[in-house]
Structure formats: C-alpha cells, structure tokens
Amino acid sequence: MSTKTILITGGAGFIGSHVVRRFVVQYPDYNIVNLDVLTYAGNLENLRDIEGKPNYTFIKADIRNQSEIVKILHEYRISDIIHLAAESHVDRSIANPNAFVETNVMGTVFLMNAFKDLKTSGVFFHISTDEVYGSLGETGYFTESTAYDPRSPYSASKASSDHFVRAYGNSYGLNFLISNCSNNYGPNQFPEKLIPLVINNIQYRKALPIYGDGQYTRDWLYVEDHAEAIDVIFHKGKHGETYNIGGDNELKNIELVRAICAEMDVRLSREKGSSEELITYVKDRPGHDRRYAIDSSKLKNELGWKPQHDFSEGIKLTIDWYLENSRWLAHVTSGEYQTYYEEQYLKR
Numbered sequence: 001m002s003t004k005t006i007l008i009t010g011g012a013g014f015i016g017s018h019v020v021r022r023f024v025v026q027y028p029d030y031n032i033v034n035l036d037v038l039t040y041a042g043n044l045e046n047l048r049d050i051e052g053k054p055n056y057t058f059i060k061a062d063i064r065n066q067s068e069i070v071k072i073l074h075e076y077r078i079s080d081i082i083h084l085a086a087e088s089h090v091d092r093s094i095a096n097p098n099a100f101v102e103t104n105v106m107g108t109v110f111l112m113n114a115f116k117d118l119k120t121s122g123v124f125f126h127i128s129t130d131e132v133y134g135s136l137g138e139t140g141y142f143t144e145s146t147a148y149d150p151r152s153p154y155s156a157s158k159a160s161s162d163h164f165v166r167a168y169g170n171s172y173g174l175n176f177l178i179s180n181c182s183n184n185y186g187p188n189q190f191p192e193k194l195i196p197l198v199i200n201n202i203q204y205r206k207a208l209p210i211y212g213d214g215q216y217t218r219d220w221l222y223v224e225d226h227a228e229a230i231d232v233i234f235h236k237g238k239h240g241e242t243y244n245i246g247g248d249n250e251l252k253n254i255e256l257v258r259a260i261c262a263e264m265d266v267r268l269s270r271e272k273g274s275s276e277e278l279i280t281y282v283k284d285r286p287g288h289d290r291r292y293a294i295d296s297s298k299l300k301n302e303l304g305w306k307p308q309h310d311f312s313e314g315i316k317l318t319i320d321w322y323l324e325n326s327r328w329l330a331h332v333t334s335g336e337y338q339t340y341y342e343e344q345y346l347k348r
C-alpha cells in the first residue's frame, strides 16, 4: 500500500467524522490530517476515540483563509484531499446565504488553488449533494447526467462548487472526483436536521415540527454507508468522474417521523402512539424541494458498492446512539462542546 497524506476537510462534522475514523483505522499507513474551523457543526467529541492515533492530526483552520491553507498544504506535504467542509443546512442558507458562498464556493476554490500548486499526482475528491439536481415530481431519479437545477442558496453554493471543480479539471488538469449523495442519517448529526431533531424532541416531549403537508420525500442513507462509498470512490473511482450515492430508501417526511415515533415509544416504554401526539404541522420552508431520489447504479455496477444497512437497522442504531449519548446531545444543544477544542488542543 502506498503512503499518502490525506487532508480531510470538515472532519469534525457529521459525515466528516465518520470518514476520518474510517481512514485512520482502516489505513494505518496513511497519514490523515483533519482540517476544520469548528463552526457550530464541528465537534471534536465526535473523534475522541481516535485522538491519540499516530497517523491522525487535527488542525483548526478556515478554508476561507487562502494563505493559511497554502501554508498547511505545503507544511504537511498533502498528497490528496477529501473535501467535506461546508455550511450544510438549507434553512440556515435561506436565513444567511453569504456564509454559504464564502465557505462552499470560495473555500473550495481556495483549497483547489493551493492543491494544484503542489503538483502532486493525488486527487481532489469533492463531496457534494443530490440537492444540486433540484426537485423531482412523483417519479424519476437523479443520474450523473441530470441537469443541475439548484433551488436553495445551499444547493446553489454546492452546485457552484461542483462546477468549479470540473472547471479546474478542464482548465488546469486537476485530478478530481465528485460524489453527489442523498440525505444521510446516523450518529453525530447536529440536531437541527430532521432525524436527530425528532429523536431529541421526543425525548423531552417537545413538538415535532413538520414543514408544510409532510409529503416531501427524501432518500435516506446511513452515514457509515456514505463513508464506505467515499472510501471505494477514493480508491477505485476514475479521475474526472462523478458518482451518485443513494440509499434506495425513499420516505415521505411524515412516514419517517411516524416510524421514529413508533420506535421511540418502545425504547422509552411510553404508551403506543404517545410520541405521534407531538407531531405539529408548521409553516413550510420557502421553495421547499418536493422529492429527491438517487440512481446510484453507476457506483454499484462500476465500483461494486452497495449500502450495508437497511433503514430499519440504521434507524435503530441511530436511536440507540442518541439515547446512549445524551451528554453529547446536551453539550451540542447548549453549545458547551465548543470549549472542548480549547481544553484538549490549546492547553497541550
């Protein structure tokens, strides 16, 4: 196995933490450098178990700072980049689009500027979303050749960064890979997103806000299956190609929330149906995309990946994790986790 020094950006976030752990543990010959600025969504508690590993380094840095990024890539002799750092929440993008342009577009461009100047033979792997393809009706699937049609500031920023990555491939010969994945769920997801929000609110008997009519559809993938897909694409993907990643698991939001309610009644030994009473229909998200559904047959047929967890298993693992990690949830909802970096890293 060849030695690589892989920069993983956004490694303290939800998906990034699973990717960092997978690469650190499964590839002891690789050096893994996790670069993250630790926004509200970045939490080093997600990686406590691998902190002391000899092939793991954490750097607090901002991808919006071009000169700092150039210095870090040179200093660590980075051979490859897996780029996950982003502002990731649609509702926040509607409230404050600027941060999404700065991090998701400018930050990606700054990283590629620094990476192309290193002139390594490695790859820039850009982690993107199915939301770039827009919104589907009742039928059909997104394929790698579906035209881009982003409809929220978040998806517009991700679409823009995807275009820049391809343009850098074309104009500068940058080796790149892009993956576009459907909605993820699992441990470590910040509780502003639907699934952890619902689990958290049921625990504390708080209202479960369902936007609009609740008939919006998403294709849910367990986060470790996404991390595995990233591993497979990184090692076996053809440079310059795009791969869609999906869970073959479409659910309407209301069906999803009812399934979680039923499971939570059992777990919390509450009367059957009591969690469902918390469901509250609220004002819709402006410009809400109706349906996302991914066709991942290219990834399955060409690279041999398929999801390992079906939804009934994945959601049980997720609920278990949130119930067993109420301290994590309490820290995250109070913002207390943000002192962890100072305690663990600055005082060393």
Ligand code: NAD
Residues within 6 Å of the ligand: 009, 010, 011, 012, 013, 014, 015, 016, 035, 036, 037, 038, 039, 040, 041, 042, 043, 061, 062, 063, 064, 083, 084, 085, 086, 087, 088, 089, 103, 107, 127, 128, 129, 130, 158, 180, 181, 182, 183, 184, 185, 190
């Ligand atoms: P997240 O919000 O949980 O984590 C993002 C991480 O990026 C955080 O640790 C944050 O501190 C870091 N970050 C943000 N701005 C930064 C900056 N300027 N400099 C350095 N670090 C910064 O997000 P996530 O859900 O884990 O998503 C990770 C990636 O996967 C994103 O690029 C997202 O677009 C993509 N994606 C997410 C999903 C999903 O369902 N969550 C699905 C498909 C693709």
Ligand code: TYD
Residues within 6 Å of the ligand: 090, 091, 183, 192, 193, 194, 195, 197, 209, 210, 211, 212, 216, 217, 218, 253, 285
């Ligand atoms: P979210 O987890 O924000 O992911 P995305 O918007 O990127 O798909 O939302 C998933 C779906 O759940 C989406 O259709 C919006 C809906 N939703 C609610 O109905 N209520 C909520 O409180 C949240 C956060 C989301």
